[in-house]
Amino acid sequence: MPELVFFSGTMDCGKSTLALQIGHNRSARGLQGIIFTRDDRAGEGKLSSRLGLVTDAVEAAPGLDLYGYLVERMSQGERVDYVIVDEAQFLAPEQIDQLARVVDDLDMDVFAFGITTDFRTKLFPGSQRLIELADRIETLQVEAMCWCGARATHNARTVGGAMVVEGEQVVVGDVDRPAEEVGYEVLCRRHHRRHLTSATARAAAVSPDVLPVTQP
Ligand SMILES: Nc1ncnc2c1ncn2[C@@H]1O[C@H](COP(=O)(O)OP(=O)(O)O)[C@@H](O)[C@H]1O
Numbered sequence: 001m002p003e004l005v006f007f008s009g010t011m012d013c014g015k016s017t018l019a020l021q022i023g024h025n026r027s028a029r030g031l032q033g034i035i036f037t038r039d040d041r042a043g044e045g046k047l048s049s050r051l052g053l054v055t056d057a058v059e060a061a062p063g064l065d066l067y068g069y070l071v072e073r074m075s076q077g078e079r080v081d082y083v084i085v086d087e088a089q090f091l092a093p094e095q096i097d098q099l100a101r102v103v104d105d106l107d108m109d110v111f112a113f114g115i116t117t118d119f120r121t122k123l124f125p126g127s128q129r130l131i132e133l134a135d136r137i138e139t140l141q142v143e144a145m146c147w148c149g150a151r152a153t154h155n156a157r158t159v160g161g162a163m164v165v166e167g168e169q170v171v172v173g174d175v176d177r178p179a180e181e182v183g184y185e186v187l188c189r190r191h192h193r194r195h196l197t198s199a200t201a202r203a204a205a206v207s208p209d210v211l212p213v214t215q216p
């Protein structure tokens with residue numbers, strides 16, 4: 001039975017890499033897929049992994065009917081066996097409904113990849129709809145790690161290395177950005193709750209306030 005599968009995890013846990021691997025393995029067996037993405041860091045119509053691989057994709061722009069798009073391509077004689085969607089958190093809920101219809105009415109697997117929650121720990125609307133509709137939700141096996149060594153479960157947005165909790169839900173960006181830029185860092189829940197990034201933890205460790213008092 002074809003399935004709608006949601007592969008989820010924090011930023012930087014290997015989702016795009018897995019998306020590329022699934023596409024590669026299927027095309028090596030003669031299957032033909034369509035890859036959708038939205039707002040990839042590498043630019044419009046690209047699916048990129050931090051391991052350096054990048055492939056062309058269809059930009060799932062707001063308002064694009066994904067079901068209609070596939071039907072159109074198939075009615076032009078193209079064979080489509082499966083669908084991959086990266087950065088699925090950015091899709092509108094209606095577009096996720098269209099993906100479910102692709103599985104049910106066009107009988108093909110849809111593999112969606114994305115982060116579940118934003119920098120304020122709130123679900124992205126696209127991810128919420130995927131959790132509601134997916135046949136299966138898979139958590140990625142390569143765990144990203146918090147600076148403390150615990151498993152990272154949350155995404156923090158940083159400015160100058162410090163965690164921020166105000167701002168637009170969508171700001172395309174990356175981990176390991178220079179300190180002065182808006183960036184992201186994955187944290188365990190404990191340190192996300194305390195707004196303690198690696199930079200602020202380091203600063204606190206060398207702050208005179210927390211240095212042991214030396215006897216004169
Ligand atoms: N230089 C490197 N050597 C080995 N693995 C790397 C390197 N750089 C990144 N990675 C791996 O790639 C992962 C990020 O992959 P990516 O598919 O871009 O993540 P996501 O799409 O989940 O944000 C990292 O968690 C790490 O496991």
Ligand SMILES: Cc1cn([C@H]2C[C@H](O)[C@@H](COP(=O)(O)O)O2)c(=O)[nH]c1=O
Binds near residue numbers: 171
């Ligand atoms: C937490 C969070 C992330 N984003 C953006 C930042 C990146 O462009 C993508 C995630 O990509 P990845 O391949 O999973 O690293 O999402 C955002 O816009 N808002 C957020 O709150």
